[in-house]
Amino acid sequence: MKDIDITRAIRAKSDQLNADDLLAGPMTIKIRDIQVVAGEQPVSVYFDGDDGKPWKPSKSALRVLAAIWGANAAKWLGMSCTLFNDESVTWAGVAVGGIRVSHMEGLSKPREIKLTKTRGKKVGVTIQPLLLEKHSQADKWKERLFAVAEDPEKSVEDAWGKVPAEIKAELADDIYDKLIAMQEAATLERESDPDATANALNDAIG
Known part of the structure; x- marks a missing residue:
């Protein structure tokens, strides 16, 4: 049927x-x-x-x-x-x-x-x-950059400087601005959450 x-x-x-x-x-x-x-x-x-x-x-x-x-x-x-x-x-x-x-x-791991x-x-x-689904090298770079944006130990600006020119040309024109916005949002969320530091430490030590 x-x-x-x-x-x-x-x-x-x-x-x-x-x-x-x-x-x-x-x-x-x-x-x-x-x-x-x-x-x-x-x-x-x-x-x-x-x-x-x-x-x-x-x-x-x-x-x-x-x-x-x-x-x-x-x-x-x-x-x-x-x-x-x-x-x-x-x-x-x-x-x-x-x-x-x-x-x-834009997330590489679950976030509360x-x-x-x-x-x-x-x-x-x-x-x-x-x-x-990732179809190209640009998609893979995008995923890596998203992970950098949410990592308190990494900098979007530094990571962006390592992206090959041909990959940047394939990414959306406003991708850098998106990454900066996500990095700032992640920082604000950590600062507004009193448990963030303890949670980060627990993750680090397993």
């Missing part, structure tokens, strides 16, 4: 991506545009194949994106992440589901982000590395 995919038929009728659109499974998106307007959902993230229905991240999701890619959303363009329906998300005390981020491009759940209480959310 042939397969009959009903994914499109069960999508919620809306002008934006909904948690119900992810009932069939997670979705990996590549960001192509971001718009910011006034309102309760000020940020609209447009991605390849969005059919004109942007993802409007919650504050928690925006906090995750900013913690890893930096607060300047212009640097998120061209980056990829995986979204999923977290059925535990509640509204008015009822579990209604919500869109969360599980994986992000501390998010404010209620006043005075934070919870840790672990974001996994998004492993994209």
